[in-house]
Amino acid sequence: MGEEQQQNQEDDTITNQKSGPNSSAPLTQAQFLLWKTQKDAEASAKKAETSRKREADVAAGLVQMNGRELFKHEPWVFDNNLY
Numbered sequence: 001m002g003e004e005q006q007q008n009q010e011d012d013t014i015t016n017q018k019s020g021p022n023s024s025a026p027l028t029q030a031q032f033l034l035w036k037t038q039k040d041a042e043a044s045a046k047k048a049e050t051s052r053k054r055e056a057d058v059a060a061g062l063v064q065m066n067g068r069e070l071f072k073h074e075p076w077v078f079d080n081n082l083y
Contacts (some may be wrong), residue, residue: 057063058073071078 054063057067058065065073
């Protein structure tokens with residue numbers, strides 16, 4: 001029985017140490033700012049990668065360009081002086 005109680009106490013300690021949405025441990029401002037900078041960096045990197053891939057696909061002709069991309073890559077299409 002003593003071994004079971006010790007195991008249960010260890011499990012409770014591990015559970016209490018885990019931080020999650022229902023955790024009762026307070027979140028410090030430093031922890032939040034660290035999390036926020038990491039989250040922003042990940043989002044920025046993901047957005048940059050998506051943008052780079054989109055530009056490569058447009059240049060290769062794999063996807064259809066939107067109006068802005070068409071104006072950027074082929075501005076002569078929008079030149080009304082030819083008419």
